[in-house]
Amino acid sequence: MNSVEAPLRAQAGLDVDTLGELRARLQAHRMDLLGREGQLRARLAAEDAATANTFVAGVEGGAAAEADDEVIAMLHHDDAELAAVDAALARMADGTYGWCTGCGEEVGVARLKALPQAELCIACQDVAEHRRGH
Ligand SMILES: [Zn+2]
Structure with a gap:
């Protein structure tokens, strides 16, 4: 199955044009995330x-470790977002995109336009x- 180029069918209150637009945005977002992930890892x-060469311990070492934590947190966030984007593209290909995976109702065009990878x-x-607990 070619999931990326599968023909789109109108579904969940979304016409083919809207689906095509959302799919293009998801694909662009996916490329952004992959690019950012490369930058973060670098x-x-x-x-x-720098930490290994310059600092052994102390304040500077602690600051570097905090910066690492921040980058790692961003990587985790991006990974989760990438998974959500991939899942949305997969749902688009199998015809279940736009239906809430929680209750089975339409997610809604406005919400999908604001957040194309929205699952709920x-x-x-x-x-x-x-x-x-939020
Ligand atoms: Zn729902």
Whole structure:
């Protein structure tokens, strides 16, 4: 199955033009994330080298470790986002895109235009965030 170039069918209140636009945005976002991940990994490697060469311990070493944590947190965030984007593209290919995976209702065009990788409708998203303690 060629998931990227599969023909789009209107679904979940989305016409083919809208789906095509959202798919193009997801693909562009995916390329951005992959590019950023490369930059972050390069920065992490550079910081590791600087830390190893310059600092043994103390304030400077601590600051470098904090910077590492920040980069690692960004990488985790990007990985999660990349997974969400990939999942959205896969749902688009198999015809389940736009339907909330929580309740089965339409996610809604406005929400998908704001967040093309959205998997849940607003109501289910709220519930999920409350469960996580937000
Ligand atoms: Zn829902």
